[in-house]
Amino acid sequence: MDKFMIDSQQQIDLKTFDPNDTNGLSKDSIKEEYSNLQKEFAHLQDIFYASKKFALLIVLQGIDCSGKDGTTRKLLNDINPNGFRVESFKEPTQEELGHDYLWRIHKSVPQKGFITVFNRSYYEDVLVTRVHGLIDDNTAFNRFNEINMFEKFLVNNNTIIIKFFLHISKDFQKKKLEDRLEIPEKHWKFSASDLTERKSWDKYQQYYEDLLCNCSTDEAPWNIVPSNKRWFRDYVVLKTTVDVLNNLNLKYPDIDENIKELINKVKESN
Template sequence: MIDLKTISTEPPSGISKKEINKGLVQYRNELFELQNKFYADSRFGLLIILQGMDTSGKDGTIRHALSGMNPQGVRVKSFKKPTEEELKHDFLWRVYPDIPEKGMIQVFNRSYYEDILVPRVLNSVSEEILAHRCKLLKYLEQHLRQNNIHVLKFFLHISKEQQQERINERLIKPHKRWKYSAEDEKAANQWGAYQNAYNMAINNCDDPPWHIVPADKRWYRNYSVAKIVTEHLKKHKLTYPNT
């Protein structure tokens, strides 16, 4: 059983930022070539899910860890509060159009997991419905895998103190002010409830398992995500088709 309170949000001791940044450059270079092969090979699709508390760095991870890939083969979808139209359908209705086809990499900035996390925090649905949604998400991810669409799930793990520091940055620094929302403070005040909700999601939807990435240091977060995605693509022995 995973409990986020027991997992460090800091990089392992003895890690050199300089060496990690060199490693990130290497992985980004590898990702460019691997993603081109992935696109040409077209045996698999890949869905990358980025979840985390507000200010955990989902946007930054996309910019710095994943931006080296060819945009022709990568799409990014940000999940916001459901629209009126989306609320008229079941909670997975808005997801299917963005499931990647084979050869494509799809990044979800937040995801369908919001539909169990937010209701859990707000107590807006019953435990029975939450349990049912967790089962559906497990079945969905297993179904995707059986159809050669693999899912990599990342939880960007920051501390409460680091979150507050980043919220303060948004208030103080002019170039970050546009990111600030009163919802940031509201979410910070619900820290414990969100941590419990993530514990529920991580433990109940664990096939495939989550990668819990220490994210207090942006440089280590970016390196870790790039490394995991690179190693995942390498496993498939991708090749360019014979012409």
């Protein structure tokens, strides 16, 4: 999966990343591996939750229709909901706007043992705000540094961060918008703003390139996930996550007391 991870601060041209890329794999060829990865993830999450040594923050970003909701659902499907949480950051409230842009974010980071998925994140504060002219380029570049420091701080304090950019093509977005309008049960997913935001496609791509380049650090690199094919997107996200958890080599914690004595106490209790 290293292929999709960005080395520290290399310049990014998204046109050179094929959203249809499947790394030469077919859906059928990974079916069994995917199913095994799901089981492995459930097992690793159990140990992660039990050991309470690290927190895991998964940041999902992508343009409208890139499939952030579906990715979240597919990834968390079948692991223990007592140990995860999804945070969706919508437009900030007046109180949140009265604070710095990381204030509401910091309150929502996971505690040790827990996994939190940010379905959109603080990266919107160097993205949609920039597209809409709410911040200038200078502010955006300052924020890249601030975000890098914030992430470094979290990592230093036992939070692991995995960041996925779901990369789709402009045609793919068009097809998804059509779907939302043509299927009555999907109407609610459509918003008039989807059309106006689509007009800023190029700006979004450019500003994504900026943040992918400037906020890929050793502590928290970005992964660019080809996302035109759902099955491949889900596979990359799951495999990357499982790899990270595996590398922690966590173990179930044990009990300090004498197990046999405890068992006897339980057996003797009426």
